[in-house]
Amino acid sequence: MIVVALRARSSWHKPAWWATAFGAIAVATYGILWATPVVLDGMLGGRNLLTLVRDAAAVAAVWFFHNAVAAQQRKPEKKLPAWGLGLAVLSFTVPFLLISRPGPTSSAFVLDRLDQFPVWLFSSIYIFIVGALAARAIALLSSEKTVMTRFYVLGLSLMLVGSIIELMYLAATHFGPTNPDFRESLYYVAERPFFGGIFITVLGFLWVYAVRVFWKHLARWTLRIDARHEGGEYLARSLATSSENGWSDRQLAVNSAVNIRDRLKIGTQALSRREHALFSGVEHLLSNHLERTPR
Structure with missing residues (x-):
């Protein structure tokens, strides 16, 4: 967050800065010093709105990362418009607002409520958008063969694979007969490649930023x-x-x-x-x- 603030004056107009800023917001929702997720969500009303903020920030981060790649490759026609980001966030915000009994604050907010159709729809749309953005970024990067590009492609590919696995998990859990053990064990299995890909991509992004x-x-x-x-x-x-x-x-x-x-x-x-x-x-x-x- 400090680096983002220090670079705001000179870089706020660049997609890479916005990707970093929204990424920092998404990470901050997991807690900042004394402000744990429970405290942060309590400030929003204790209705798990922090989950929505986190997912919206994550989508924005990947959206602007895609545009940063397009800018770096001098392909302005490949950039995604800001209004498209607004529609993307709105598409999973609406089902989130239709969730019955969204509180109290819980780290297993989705897992505990997957029997509700709005929860399945909210999570599925969010994951689909992130996976689609990862696929588009991979397509943009596929023309380059540098070490850093391959590093990015590895991280984005894991995000794409994780998105597919998680979409399958969400559908199977919501529409199929599953027991609580299946729900919990497979939920975290599905998340591992997804968050592993995010971790690798963020490391690559930070490395490029440090080199610059x-x-x-x-x-x-x-x-x-x-x-x-x-x-x-x-x-x-x-x-x-x-x-x-x-x-x-x-x-x-x-x-x-x-x-x-x-x-x-x-x-x-x-x-x-x-x-x-x-x-x-x-x-x-x-x-x-x-x-x-x-x-």
Whole structure:
């Protein structure tokens, strides 16, 4: 939540930020410090509305994750509209509001009420939407073969498989003759691949975010060293050129590092011992683009 808040000013317009924000809300519904799910749901009236909030936030997170993938692949026509998200949430909110005796707060809210048709419909629509979004994201990612893409596809595939298993479980439990032991044991079996997939996908998302933050700070550091030789407006001018040309932070770091290296070779730029050690590390990271600077 803290990271989301800190990044709001610069990233609120990006789908990835919204995916992170809604994901954080969904996770927060499981408890924040003293605010346990019972406390949080009690603040909403003790009618298990926290379950609805959690599911709505989860759908929004996967929705914006899908759009973040579409944006990253430069396929704006594949983005899903915001009004579609509203309809998706509304589609399972209506049956939730028709549930008889929704309270008191319970961690087994769905499991204890699966004999009710609105509970089955609410859960089934929610799971179907998440599975459909996972399938769409997999289709978008299938054209790339990077390690991170495969990591995402693994997580999303587990979510898709978990969604199918859970839909089958919900139908069998609601419409078929089942005993309490069957309900409870299979319920948690059905959830394992689903939540395992979410865990893997979130790890991948956090890794990508951390890498981007790292390269952004590294690019700004090399640019500041580079600008030291060129004058006051050079930093702003370089950032503007980078934005116009669509350079990544890695490309910006390469450009600045090349300039620094050339000046070090001819002796027109000096670095402190600490800066020289850091710059050697930068060169090592960019070794595919640069020759190491001689000491």
